[in-house]
Amino acid sequence: MELPFAESYKIKMVEPIYRSTREQREEWIKEANYNLFNLKSEQVYIDLLTDSGTGAMSDKQWAALMTGDESYAGSSSYYNLKNAIRNIFGFEYFLPTHQGRAAENVLFSVLVKEGNVVPGNSHFDTTKGHIEFRKAKAIDCTVDEAFDTESLHPFKGNIDLVKLESVYSSYNREQIPMVIVTLTCNTSGGQPVSMQNLRDVTALSQKYGVKVVFDSARFAENAWFIKEREDDYRNSSIKDIVAEMFSFADAMTMSSKKDGIVNIGGFMAMKTEELYKQASVFNIMYEGFNTYGGMAGRDMNALSVGLDEVTNEHYLKNRIQQVAYLGNRLIEWGIPVQKPIGGHAVFIDAKHFLSHVPKEEYIAQTLAIELYLEAGVRGVEVGTLLADRDPETKENRYPKLEMLRLAIPRRTYTNNHMDVVAVALKNIFDRREKIVRGYKIKSEAPIMRHFSVELEHV
Ligand SMILES: *Cc1c(COP(=O)(O)O)cnc(C)c1O
Numbered sequence: 001m002e003l004p005f006a007e008s009y010k011i012k013m014v015e016p017i018y019r020s021t022r023e024q025r026e027e028w029i030k031e032a033n034y035n036l037f038n039l040k041s042e043q044v045y046i047d048l049l050t051d052s053g054t055g056a057m058s059d060k061q062w063a064a065l066m067t068g069d070e071s072y073a074g075s076s077s078y079y080n081l082k083n084a085i086r087n088i089f090g091f092e093y094f095l096p097t098h099q100g101r102a103a104e105n106v107l108f109s110v111l112v113k114e115g116n117v118v119p120g121n122s123h124f125d126t127t128k129g130h131i132e133f134r135k136a137k138a139i140d141c142t143v144d145e146a147f148d149t150e151s152l153h154p155f156k157g158n159i160d161l162v163k164l165e166s167v168y169s170s171y172n173r174e175q176i177p178m179v180i181v182t183l184t185c186n187t188s189g190g191q192p193v194s195m196q197n198l199r200d201v202t203a204l205s206q207k208y209g210v211k212v213v214f215d216s217a218r219f220a221e222n223a224w225f226i227k228e229r230e231d232d233y234r235n236s237s238i239k240d241i242v243a244e245m246f247s248f249a250d251a252m253t254m255s256s257k258k259d260g261i262v263n264i265g266g267f268m269a270m271k272t273e274e275l276y277k278q279a280s281v282f283n284i285m286y287e288g289f290n291t292y293g294g295m296a297g298r299d300m301n302a303l304s305v306g307l308d309e310v311t312n313e314h315y316l317k318n319r320i321q322q323v324a325y326l327g328n329r330l331i332e333w334g335i336p337v338q339k340p341i342g343g344h345a346v347f348i349d350a351k352h353f354l355s356h357v358p359k360e361e362y363i364a365q366t367l368a369i370e371l372y373l374e375a376g377v378r379g380v381e382v383g384t385l386l387a388d389r390d391p392e393t394k395e396n397r398y399p400k401l402e403m404l405r406l407a408i409p410r411r412t413y414t415n416n417h418m419d420v421v422a423v424a425l426k427n428i429f430d431r432r433e434k435i436v437r438g439y440k441i442k443s444e445a446p447i448m449r450h451f452s453v454e455l456e457h458v
Helices: 022-031 059-066 077-089 100-111 125-132 161-170 196-210 221-229 238-247 272-284 299-310 313-332 363-375 415-430
Strands: 093-099 118-122 137-140 178-182 213-217 251-255 264-268 344-348 381-383 401-407 437-441 454-457
Touching: 059 299, 077 093, 077 213, 077 238, 077 264, 077 299, 077 454, 093 100, 100 213, 100 264, 100 272, 118 161, 125 137, 125 251, 161 196, 178 196, 196 213, 196 238, 196 344, 213 221, 221 238, 221 313, 264 272, 299 313, 299 401, 313 344, 313 415, 363 381, 363 415
Parallel strands: 118 137, 118 178, 178 213, 213 251
Antiparallel strands: 093 264, 251 264, 344 401, 381 401, 437 454
């Protein structure tokens, strides 16, 4: 018999969590104006709001914190991180920042100018924000399969080379500062990009003289999928795959809160001294001096250990298996999810789940609230609330997909927790025909409304 799945860690320290009653949750979610961001974390039993900064550090990371060097300039923690980045990604130069979007802010201050276009695979929202803030345009060149939840394409994060070349040939070279490849592609459901696609994107970009930048938050999960799904890499180590992936990039930005397995932090790294020097100017202004830039020495130490652990095969196998475990339980019951299951989250197709709720009543948010009421599980809406209103017409924008995202924090929950989530969704699925009404907006902010919107039941 094949041995079953088990977590690749044992537990040395615990944080108690409590299961509330349905009556308590009904009161709390009403007080929160049916916005899950307004809940206190203690009102949540299993928190799948995000996998960002919510992972559990290892004993070795906690030990590294204690030996952090808090010198303003030239700390040993800086050099530890510099060595880790050189060993894992092959970049000679790097700058620490307080999180991923700060790295975007610094790097784009150098690269992005008004009127520019930046192609990529479904840019992450802060990435797009930092591009649009500079009056430039992000152009989505993701393969079409990414938008079909039933397509089993193994690399739904890939860039469509025809779309990319059409951007390259329709604008002047000076207007295209870079292409951004997001690993894995968060927006399309944690879907990976293949090594072949990275190779092809780089070859095409070099032909047109365009820089290649990787938005690398989940680079290790991406490497795992390359090993699993791309024939040439079955016998390669994760560290070798990562090294090859990043050999195709001129620079990277990183949110260390994901595959750095730390609670806060980020960085950018690059091949050339020239780009490093240009970025340093902005890093000193926005983040801090080059050898700490927004991070404590102890956090740089923990990150250098985290980068090594996240590229460990035992860790990654369990990580990906846990996410797949939840996804597969749902698939067995016929619950509609984005397939194949991504690296960090299970995305539930809310339009197919709650087919009676009208789109004007926020289908994915309705499902998110139902899940909270059922079991105290917090997910996040990736649908009409997140898509905001059209800036000109002020009408709601209805995206192609209405998703409930369940993001799994790293090394934090066991599969027993995944079972609770799965059964809660099954219970809702069994009574889905009775859920016919959703929510309407009481008040909302002019942009990024999903964080603060207030709702009431229709
Ligand atoms: C989280 C994330 C970012 C932004 O990083 P923060 O650390 O949240 O600032 C950028 N890109 C991707 C793909 C991300 O997942």
